[in-house]
Amino acid sequence: xxxxxxxxxxxALERVAKTPDPRLKAxxxxxxxxxxxxxxxxxxxPEEWMAGIQxxxxxxxxxxxxxxxxxxLSDTLGLSMMVDAINHRDExxxxxxxxxxxxxxxxxxxxxxxxxAIYADTPGDPVIVSGAVSSSASGQPIKGxxxxxxxxxxxxxxxxxxxxxxxxxxxxxxxxxxxxxxRFTTLLPHSxxxxxxGPVGAMLRASNRNHFRPxxxxxxxxxxxHREVVTELYTRGDEFLETxxxxxxxxxxxxxxxxxxxxxxxxxxxxxxAAG
Amino acid sequence: xxxxxxxxxxxALERVAKTPDPRLKAxxxxxxxxxxxxxxxxxxxPEEWMAGIQxxxxxxxxxxxxxxxxxxLSDTLGLSMMVDAINHRDExxxxxxxxxxxxxxxxxxxxxxxxxAIYADTPGDPVIVSGAVSSSASGQPIKGxxxxxxxxxxxxxxxxxxxxxxxxxxxxxxxxxxxxxxRFTTLLPHSxxxxxxGPVGAMLRASNRNHFRPxxxxxxxxxxxHREVVTELYTRGDEFLETxxxxxxxxxxxxxxxxxxxxxxxxxxxxxxAAG
Numbered sequence: 001x002x003x004x005x006x007x008x009x010x011x012a013l014e015r016v017a018k019t020p021d022p023r024l025k026a027x028x029x030x031x032x033x034x035x036x037x038x039x040x041x042x043x044x045x046p047e048e049w050m051a052g053i054q055x056x057x058x059x060x061x062x063x064x065x066x067x068x069x070x071x072x073l074s075d076t077l078g079l080s081m082m083v084d085a086i087n088h089r090d091e092x093x094x095x096x097x098x099x100x101x102x103x104x105x106x107x108x109x110x111x112x113x114x115x116x117a118i119y120a121d122t123p124g125d126p127v128i129v130s131g132a133v134s135s136s137a138s139g140q141p142i143k144g145x146x147x148x149x150x151x152x153x154x155x156x157x158x159x160x161x162x163x164x165x166x167x168x169x170x171x172x173x174x175x176x177x178x179x180x181x182x183r184f185t186t187l188l189p190h191s192x193x194x195x196x197x198g199p200v201g202a203m204l205r206a207s208n209r210n211h212f213r214p215x216x217x218x219x220x221x222x223x224x225x226h227r228e229v230v231t232e233l234y235t236r237g238d239e240f241l242e243t244x245x246x247x248x249x250x251x252x253x254x255x256x257x258x259x260x261x262x263x264x265x266x267x268x269x270x271x272x273x274a275a276g
Numbered sequence: 277x278x279x280x281x282x283x284x285x286x287x288a289l290e291r292v293a294k295t296p297d298p299r300l301k302a303x304x305x306x307x308x309x310x311x312x313x314x315x316x317x318x319x320x321x322p323e324e325w326m327a328g329i330q331x332x333x334x335x336x337x338x339x340x341x342x343x344x345x346x347x348x349l350s351d352t353l354g355l356s357m358m359v360d361a362i363n364h365r366d367e368x369x370x371x372x373x374x375x376x377x378x379x380x381x382x383x384x385x386x387x388x389x390x391x392x393a394i395y396a397d398t399p400g401d402p403v404i405v406s407g408a409v410s411s412s413a414s415g416q417p418i419k420g421x422x423x424x425x426x427x428x429x430x431x432x433x434x435x436x437x438x439x440x441x442x443x444x445x446x447x448x449x450x451x452x453x454x455x456x457x458x459r460f461t462t463l464l465p466h467s468x469x470x471x472x473x474g475p476v477g478a479m480l481r482a483s484n485r486n487h488f489r490p491x492x493x494x495x496x497x498x499x500x501x502h503r504e505v506v507t508e509l510y511t512r513g514d515e516f517l518e519t520x521x522x523x524x525x526x527x528x529x530x531x532x533x534x535x536x537x538x539x540x541x542x543x544x545x546x547x548x549x550a551a552g
Binding site: 004005008009011012015016018019020021024025026027028030031032034035036037038039040041042043044045046048049053056057058059060061063068070071074076077078079080081082083084085086087089206207208209243245247 | 280281284285287288291292294295296297300301302303304306307308310311312313314315316317318319320321322324325329332333334335336337339344346347350352353354355356357358359360361362363365482483484485519521523
């Protein structure tokens, strides 16, 4: 038979050769080469190809205003953390490492004074979280940096998933003081499951994968003249650190909660990449 | 910064390491490696990643009972023809080459006697199509091979898209005679556009790509003890042969319609791969 697999890849590349936008052209060319290489390497059968078509269709159809199953797929394949890593290639070692944003960030959380609690009417173990924000350029503290935090209640639900929690419960924003310091009271975070009622859940089950995220608090920290860091702080000793389904854990983001007579404390500084 | 892109790929591969089905495990591993390599090679930005998420979501949401936009995406990226090529690696050069099935095949077309017309009440240029089906093993003609054909009317629409055409208009099945011969009358096929009202259409426009398929007649030819061939015959000289949006054209499938005083004729034999 006179087929030639390389000819097909060449023809597909020719089809996108007249793409006016050079960046889009480069992305399409790379996509075609890697997609074809994947098919050749696995020698995918027509039945497997059809199963893939049906899987991707189901992922798309699971998406709605509240649910983004393609982001979950990207997260669980490690693509989201790869994109994150690629876009922080230029940062110095001292800069706070980033992690996944996740689907539960909601803009516009209340701005609190330092020292405030970000929850109300929620049972749990109080934690005082404090630290300072500084610049990678000077090493100096940044006054007026914005620290935006959010997390689940101990029941594993964000306020937006749980009608029993008030709006923005366990969410809050803080501006740093002259010494770069911030401080708030929250509740000890707990591990919780990612949604598994869709095709991504079926994929995780087919691989015998854990679907619990390790306990974490989300942070977005930003300041003028600096690159914002989107990250999470993970609880040392959590049983799911090694098997986080969205691969968000980095060693530098695993933190120690200290227990005292007054409850828990967590001390954590952030270093922002000075831009430009 | 202490990130390591290779670490992320290793971690993602570890996540699927316990997949019980070895074939699924191999496919997931290959997918992760190629997906990560694509992201690294293009240094995809978060904005581009999000555009990709939104594109794939729109592709999924365009699918319904009648429309399969992910197959169209696979077709237009050359993946469908790649899968086809991979799965015919073992065939001898004499075997009739395959092409895309397309979304308009409908099982159960009428079985006609050889020499019948497969259309009614449809204006166009009649063509007598004839040939013989033989076996790659012996070179001998195959009696009782099933030749299943379908095509658009000259208006560019399949009967299933066009309420003015009767069910199974321009579709038919024929059993070959003792000499392997088949024969039917149809209408000269015309080029027609693939659907461009969805995200794949937007992708084609962004690449300045042609969206007309070259004129063709679809064939599925099968016989006991042989591998079925799904293919298309393309009209030599068609202006879209070189730019077929689904990359279905192979040189061996481009055919010559001969014009005489009685109308057009097309002579075409099929050679089936003897199985096992």
